[in-house]
Amino acid sequence: MSLKVILADDHPLVAIGGSLALGTAGIDVVGTATNPDELIQLLRELPCDVVITDFLMPSESQNDGLTLIENIVRDFPKISLVILTMIDRASALQAMLARGAVGIVDKRAPMDELADAARAVDAGETYLSESLLRILDEAEKTATPTTDMPLSPRESDVIRMFVGGMSLGKIAEREGKSVKTISRQKRDAMRKLGVHHDSLLGQYARDHGLI
Numbered sequence: 001m002s003l004k005v006i007l008a009d010d011h012p013l014v015a016i017g018g019s020l021a022l023g024t025a026g027i028d029v030v031g032t033a034t035n036p037d038e039l040i041q042l043l044r045e046l047p048c049d050v051v052i053t054d055f056l057m058p059s060e061s062q063n064d065g066l067t068l069i070e071n072i073v074r075d076f077p078k079i080s081l082v083i084l085t086m087i088d089r090a091s092a093l094q095a096m097l098a099r100g101a102v103g104i105v106d107k108r109a110p111m112d113e114l115a116d117a118a119r120a121v122d123a124g125e126t127y128l129s130e131s132l133l134r135i136l137d138e139a140e141k142t143a144t145p146t147t148d149m150p151l152s153p154r155e156s157d158v159i160r161m162f163v164g165g166m167s168l169g170k171i172a173e174r175e176g177k178s179v180k181t182i183s184r185q186k187r188d189a190m191r192k193l194g195v196h197h198d199s200l201l202g203q204y205a206r207d208h209g210l211i
Contacts, residue, residue, distance in 0.1 A: 002026060005118050006042050008033040008053035009084060017111045018052070018084075025115035036068050043076050050118045051076075052105070053202045055085040055096070066099055071101030078180060080121035082114075090139035097196045102187060103127035109118055124168040124183030126190070126197050136196050155189035158182055163205045 005027055009015045019029045031046050033039040036059045043051065051072060055065035065083075072081055082103035083096050096104055103121040105113055106129035113129060120127040128136065151159070161171045172182045195201050 002028045003050065003118060003122055003124060004030045004046075004048040006031045006033065006039070006046060006048045006051045007040040007114075008036075008042075008051070010034045010057045014054070014084070014107070016031065018114050021111035021114055022118065025112070027115055027118055039068075040071065040075075040091050043072065043079065048079060050080045050081040050082060052084060052103075052114060052118065054107075055083050055087065066095060069099040069101050070098060077184075082117050082121055082127065088132065088135055090135050091137055092129075094139070094196060097126070098191055100187075101135050104132055104194060105129050106131045124179060126187070126196055133197055133199070135199070138202060140196075151189050151192055152185075155185050155192070158185045159189050159201070159205055162186060163202045 003026075005022055007015060007022070007029055009018065009032075015032050015034070019032060022029050026198065030048055033042050033053075033185075035057050037204040038052055038178070039051070039057075053068070053072075055068075057068075067084075069083070069177045080103070081101045082105060083101045084098075084105050084107050086107045087093065088106075089190065093104060103126065105117050107129075109129045109131070117127040139182050158171060161174070162168070168172075168179050168182050168186065172179045176181065190196070193201075
């Protein structure tokens with residue numbers, strides 16, 4: 001069964017180019033939207049696995065990208081969310097991830113990257129374009145990690161197994177849970193830890209005694 005994606009962007013060239021790139025990669029684009037209202041309506045009507053949306057699209061009802069993220073995550077928790085953006089401020093990128101986005105693609109990157117992002121987040125991984133990952137890496141180096149939200153025992157177990165080399169599929173099989181459930185637990189743990197990409201998770205876990 002092919003991966004199903006809804007793509008939203010108010011720029012026709014991005015929508016057309018993105019749909020073409022996803023289709024060429026064997027991913028089924030089941031719908032496209034040009035504003036937040038259209039996107040929410042499509043999500044209500046069409047089953048999909050991943051939504052890829054521009055962070056800022058004009059709308060009469062809302063123009064806040066963070067609010068859009070919160071609404072999608074709250075109302076459609078089983079759908080993985082990827083953000084398209086040209087924003088390159090670490091604080092803004094961190095806010096997107098903290099609200100529930102699990103992928104962020106730089107709009108200046110090749111369109112082929114959309115397929116990589118869609119497949120990664122559907123598998124329970126976080127995905128960031130290399131350019132954005134470098135920005136977050138630099139921010140991590142100068143920040144003091146703090147958290148007021150301890151991990152649950154289940155979240156700690158998932159992080160230990162994942163950092164230890166087990167795939168989300170293997171963890172799900174071992175725990176008798178769905179991959180989506182294990183993926184959600186991993187994402188919740190990463191948000192609590194303030195870690196925004198899988199590549200940073202192993203080092204953080206080692207530094208803070210999780211493994």
